[in-house]
Amino acid sequence: MRKRQYDSVMSAIQDVYGGQTGEVHMQRVYGGDINDAYQVKLSNGETVFLKTNTFGRLHFFETEIDGLLAMRATKQIGVPKPLGFGTDQDKGISFLMLEFIHGTSRRETYWEHFGHQLASMHKAECSQFVTGEDRDVKYGFLTDNYIGSNPQKNSLKSSWISFYRDCRLAPQMNMAEGYFDPKMRKQCRYLLDHLDAYLREPEDSSLLHGDLWSGNVICGNDGNAWILDPASYVGDFETDLAMTQLFGSFPASFYAAYHEINPIEKDFFERRDIYHLYHLLNHLNLFGRSYLGSVRDILNRYTTIK
Ligand code: ADP
Numbered sequence: 001m002r003k004r005q006y007d008s009v010m011s012a013i014q015d016v017y018g019g020q021t022g023e024v025h026m027q028r029v030y031g032g033d034i035n036d037a038y039q040v041k042l043s044n045g046e047t048v049f050l051k052t053n054t055f056g057r058l059h060f061f062e063t064e065i066d067g068l069l070a071m072r073a074t075k076q077i078g079v080p081k082p083l084g085f086g087t088d089q090d091k092g093i094s095f096l097m098l099e100f101i102h103g104t105s106r107r108e109t110y111w112e113h114f115g116h117q118l119a120s121m122h123k124a125e126c127s128q129f130v131t132g133e134d135r136d137v138k139y140g141f142l143t144d145n146y147i148g149s150n151p152q153k154n155s156l157k158s159s160w161i162s163f164y165r166d167c168r169l170a171p172q173m174n175m176a177e178g179y180f181d182p183k184m185r186k187q188c189r190y191l192l193d194h195l196d197a198y199l200r201e202p203e204d205s206s207l208l209h210g211d212l213w214s215g216n217v218i219c220g221n222d223g224n225a226w227i228l229d230p231a232s233y234v235g236d237f238e239t240d241l242a243m244t245q246l247f248g249s250f251p252a253s254f255y256a257a258y259h260e261i262n263p264i265e266k267d268f269f270e271r272r273d274i275y276h277l278y279h280l281l282n283h284l285n286l287f288g289r290s291y292l293g294s295v296r297d298i299l300n301r302y303t304t305i306k
Contacts (some may be wrong), residue, residue, distance in 0.1 A: 005086045009091070012085075111257070140155055150172075199274060213246065
């Protein structure tokens with residue numbers, strides 16, 4: 001497991017690849033929401049992926065490594081290897097250096113394979129990521145982390161419904177308070193108080209990617225899906241599936257293959273919007289009012305308050 005902190009990008013490169021190695025070419029990579037990203041070609045012929053942000057965002061990258069390492073530890077799906085993180089005083093940045101995933105064309109059974117691999121990751125042993133004194137703990141994560149650039153609490157809990165209420169919906173609802181009218185405030189309170197009428201305690205907990213939209217999936221040089229940029233924690237696998245259906249959807253063959261390994265219950269669709277609500281609130285808090293209508297629609301669907 002590699003989670004080394006460095007005091008410059010160059011010291012990270014030279015520790016990983018040897019003292020003579022330098023960077024020969026840096027090219028911007030677009031597609032992310034939050035950070036600046038680069039493909040960096042090195043003098044030894046290797047290529048690394050570098051994400052940077054302002055100096056103060058070091059913790060953001062540290063927690064991304066925790067998520068990447070946890071998903072890699074399941075050995076079920078392609079996840080880029082973290083090579084180091086740190087700050088660079090001269091450049092005024094914090095950074096994360098990863099194995100560069102060179103794309104190629106998708107194998108014919110790309111979606112089926114991806115469905116099998118994600119389901120296998122969700123079924124993998126995950127108790128090591130929720131270690132605490134209380135042996136009943138099933139949900140949470142080793143550390144708090146971030147969803148986009150907003151904080152994400154991962155306090156250890158024995159109940160999924162309590163976890164989803166206290167660590168997911170309530171903090172985002174509090175953050176979004178200024179956007180809500182009195183009716184929406186009441187609806188939020190009602191939903192938090194009645195969450196057990198809509199959600200269920202899953203049979204097993206799963207290690208989750210946590211932010212699984214199509215922009216966080218790329219095809220690796222094995223022709224398979226690799227998953228990136230996680231907001232990982234241990235929770236209900238349905239939340240990852242819900243996220244894949246928030247902005248469009250993966251093809252039906254993905255879900256059919258997923259179902260072969262980890263069955264999707266029929267009433268998943270009744271819970272899906274409540275899992276969408278977390279991400280829509282987060283988008284409202286990150287990007288503004290254009291997400292308010294979608295939040296309101298979901299609150300209207302699950303509450304009957306006038
Ligand atoms: P952000 O944290 O800003 O959202 P991402 O982690 O999503 O940034 O990365 C931005 C883009 O860079 C991704 O959409 C993907 O196309 C590409 N990318 C991310 N990680 C790698 C990697 N390890 N190798 C190659 N390309 C990557």
